[in-house]
Amino acid sequence: MPRDPYPPVPDRSPAPRLVEGLRARIGAIERDGRGAWGTLPLGVEEIDRRLGGGLVLGALHEIVAVDAGAACAFAIAVAARAARRRDGAVLWCASPHTLEAGALYGPGLRALGLDPARLIAVSAARDEAVLWAMEEGLRCPALAAVIGEAAEAGLTGTRRLQLAAGAGGVIALLLRPAAAGGKTSAAVTRWRLAAAPSRPRGFEAALGEAGAPCWRAELIRCRAGAPGDWFLEWCDETGDFALAAPLRDRPAGACAGGAVAGAVRAGA
Amino acid sequence: MALTDGRALLPALTTAAARPEEDLRALARLAEWCGRWSPWTAADLSVEPVGIGGGGGLWLDATGCAHLFGGEAAMLDGIVSRLAGLGLAVRAAMAETPGCAWAVARYAGGRQTARVVPPGGVESALAPLPVAALRLPAGDVAGLHGLGLRRVGDLMAAPRAPLARRFGMRIAERLDAALGRRAEPISPVRSVAPHTVRRAFTEPIGRLEDIAAALDELLCELCAGLETAALGARRLALALYRPDGTLARLAIGTAQPTRDTFHLAWLFADRLETVTAEFGIEAMTLAAETTEAMGAAQIALERADHxxxxxxxxxxxxxxxNRLGPASVRRVARRASHLPERAAELVPCGDGAAPSPAGPDEEDAxxxxxxxxxxxxxxxxxxxxTGDAPVLFRWRRVEHRIRTAEGPERIAPEWWRNPAAARTRDYYRVExxxxxxxxxYRxxxxxxxxxxxxxxxx
Structure with a gap:
């Protein structure tokens, strides 16, 4: 599995460089000088550029789970990247009734790059307990990522998480059910994850099998950049995200469910 | 005297129903509270009323404790005055054997409520007491009276064999136990941990900071003892004794043996806040209830990062x-099984071996x-x-049309585990x-x- 290449942001003209510089400065001001932990690139150049290098480490990111499977997979993949980079464990705090999607299953995690031995799963009865456990986890130096499932977090709760994450440099991901979306929060970014029909190619298409997992990842809110909307694919072989191939690359009829665009860009 | 007779004599007589079970429960609570003086306490819960003051009582094994309270007499006076302060009428005695203490407390007479039988004075203390002081049933006492044996001293002088023939071995056993010729163990309310430390305060302390500071001292003391024994604590119990005869117990568990006082204090910190102590805390005991072998290690010095x-x-x-319950913090454990729900389970941290994930090869297959x-x-x-992949399914009232299905993957049941419920499953991965x-699965x-x-x- 190749290590993260961390591609440098390409500079083509002076104007983007100026904008990037200003953005970085604004971001640093917004983060109150605590953004010293760097970023975690997703490995997709376009998204990383939009995020200013990747997901900010030592910060809270919120994921609205339209589909529990897709949102969990995205969170696991991000956590796995963080765990590889920092060589730490992953804490997963959940209350059983938030997503109602069963329990985490170890053997499936490896496909997303996460060694199950690195996982610590915490179950709590209420949202407050989940948030408390996340905050405790964010203070632990041996963790690389903390993931929580909570319906209600509130501005205070998310701000506490944001502060704890900023103090320890651990990335925090908060999964929220779609019904709870749109509330105020102190998260640095907010994503909306839904499943998307996969695009089988070659043999897969010929055999009528599903292609690589495909998710629609919408960046609804981003403190240091503009929102976006992408179709992400998970590449099993390399353990990386990739932008889904544009429509024309697929054999006709492979996608029966609704029209999907390869990469939908919103905002600018 | 019957109740009606009593009422005839004193019409304003107040009556209350006897509740022996409640009495025994209160006695057991009191025995636990008496743990502030000695870890080895027991309630004498014999229901049958024997002798003066009924059958109930409290046992305290004060071996090695008296010096903490200024000597035996001072300790006993302290106990009596503290219990009297709770509104109880108390008679207490301290002697070399439980039997002698029991007899002296009840039968020594006089107005003195606390008596200490000096070392070696057991025989002379027992001799003038009535035979009932040996905790004998009423029938035996009447029988001995019939023989003219009224004092324990008479019994000591009497030949054993005829007594044994007539009353069985009980009288001789009780006498030997009271005289210390026969062991009479007391079963404590709680098992006594070998590593227990205690601290009593001259004045009750109530501030959380004070309690935490006292706890720190206790932890240092306990961990020093554990280190000498090459042990680490897995479970600690802290008892906080309140002046009103109640106590609060806090317990913490750890995932691996530890002697790290800082860590242990941190685990107790949350719990301490929940203790109500309006009248303060007057004594604390800290016991390592479960310990495990733990070698000497240079704690918090240079070690491998891992x-x-x-x-x-x-x-x-x-x-x-400790906050959410030990079973709620879990790691993935693998098992050699084909059934998916058995192959990987979440097991509590610290239970048994460390997580042993299957090798990637096994999972890739x-x-x-x-x-x-x-x-x-x-x-x-x-x-x-029939026998084919599904085309449609309804789950939680939502209909899902299946676009692609891969399978079946047939997983046979583990018939050796539960033959009745065993059914073969055909799994499909569907999108x-x-x-x-x-x-x-079907x-x-x-x-x-x-x-x-x-x-x-x-």
Whole structure:
């Protein structure tokens, strides 16, 4: 599995460089000088550029789970990247009734790059307990990522998480059910994850099998950049995200469910 | 005297129903509270009223404790005055044997409520007491009276054999026990941990900071003792004795043996806040209830990063486990099984061995597994041709049209475990038209075909 290449942001003209510089400065001001932990690139150049290098480490990111499977997979993949980079464990705090999607299953995690031995799963009865456990986890130096499932977090709760994450440099991901979306929060970014029909190619298409997992990842809110909307694919072989191939690359009829665009860009 | 006679004499007589069970419970609570003087306390719960003051009583094994309270007489006076302060009428005695203490407390007479029998004075203390002081049933006492044996001294002088023939061995046994020729163990209310430390305060302390500071001292003392014994604590119990005869118990557990006072104090910190102590705390005991062997290690000095990280994780697991319950902090454990729900389970941290994930080879050999598993599987309604992949299923009232299905992957039951419930399952990985991926299986019984949703893919 190749290590993260961390591609440098390409500079083509002076104007983007100026904008990037200003953005970085604004971001640093917004983060109150605590953004010293760097970023975690997703490995997709376009998204990383939009995020200013990747997901900010030592910060809270919120994921609205339209589909529990897709949102969990995205969170696991991000956590796995963080765990590889920092060589730490992953804490997963959940209350059983938030997503109602069963329990985490170890053997499936490896496909997303996460060694199950690195996982610590915490179950709590209420949202407050989940948030408390996340905050405790964010203070632990041996963790690389903390993931929580909570319906209600509130501005205070998310701000506490944001502060704890900023103090320890651990990335925090908060999964929220779609019904709870749109509330105020102190998260640095907010994503909306839904499943998307996969695009089988070659043999897969010929055999009528599903292609690589495909998710629609919408960046609804981003403190240091503009929102976006992408179709992400998970590449099993390399353990990386990739932008889904544009429509024309697929054999006709492979996608029966609704029209999907390869990469939908919103905002600018 | 019957109640009616009593009422005739004193019409204003107040009566209350006797509640012996409640009395015994109160006595047991009191015995536990008396742990502030000695770890070895027991309630004498004999229901049958024997001798003066009924059958009940408290036992305290004061061996090695008296010096903490200024000597035996001072300790006994302290106990009597503290119990009297709770509104109880108390008679107490301290002697070399439980039998002698019992006899002297009840039969020594006089107005003195606390008596200490000096070392070697057991025989002379017992001799003038009536034979009932040996905790004998009423029948035996009457029999001995009939023989003219009224004092314990008479009994000591009498020949044993005729007594044994007539009354059995009980009288001789009781006498020997009271004289210390025969062991009479006291079973304590709580098992006494070998590593227990205590602290009593001259004035009750009430501020949380003071209690925490006292706890720190106790922890240092306890951990020093554990270190000498090459042990680490897995479970600690803290008892806080309040002046009003009640006590609060706090217990913490750790995922791996530890002697780190800082970590242990941190685990207690949350719990201490929950203790109500309006009148303060006057004594504390801290016991290492469960210990495990733990070699000498240079704690918090230079060590491999990996070990330090493991320690940090164990600390986190302890902290979370003590608040949310030890069973709620879990890691993935693998098992050699084909059944998906048995192959990987979440087990509490610190239970048994460290997580032993299967090698990547073993997992690569299997078809992809879901990331979330329903336990138990959720029944769904599915439409499928016989023996073929499903084309449609309904789960939680939502209809999912299946776009692609891969399978079946046949998983045979583990018939050696539960033959009755064993059914072969055919698993399908399906993707619906929205792109959501599920793990469905078909269970074919003798007459029925059932479909279940077992997991979600990313």
């Amino acid at each position: 070990a330090a990280a493991e320690d940090a994780l164990a600390c986190l697991a302890d902290r979370l486990g 299997l078809p992809p597994r879901p990331i979330r598993l329903f336990r138990p599987p959720e029944p769904v309604e599915a439409v499928a041709a 619906d038209t929205e792109g959501r991926r599920y793990w469905l 269970e074919t019984g003798p007459q029925t075909v059932r479909w279940y949703l077992h997991g979600l893919y990313g």
